[in-house]
Amino acid sequence: MLQPKRTKFRKAHKGRIHGNAKGGTSLAFGQYALKALEPDRVNARQIEAARRAITRHMKRAGRVWIRIFPDLPISSKPTEVRMGKGKGSPEYWAARVAPGRIMFEIDGVSEPVAREALRLGAMKLSVRSKFVQRIQD
Secondary structure, eight states, X not given: OOOOSOOSOSOOOOOXXXXXXXXXXXXXXXXXXXXXXXXXXXXXXXXXXXXXXXXXXXXXXXXXXXXXXXXXXXEEOOTTOOSOSSOOEEEEEEEEEOTTOEEEEEESSOHXXXXXXXXXXXXXXXXXXXXXXXXXX
């Protein structure tokens, strides 16, 4: 699963995801992509599950690019623990995804295969998304 090799700080503030994505909103590598429609956090397990679903449907033909990286440590306290006594320990890693962000790109397969592969990948994510493709010149 994806996670940073090292970070400056062990724990992070929760924060909020305001507005639309600032960058990563257009296709950079592939022909087809999956674009986020709402703000949310996508954890490393979801990213990996989506990647597996996409590559399985494509039968390992073509190429897949993951355009989001889980660099946000999400901490939680154990169950049935009283309030106070500080912040919980980091449990998993997540990526902040703003509306308009390209999450996955694929190339080297036909449009129907790409559409279905990205649909299956989108089912594994906690964020609503849509299929986009590069406009032919």
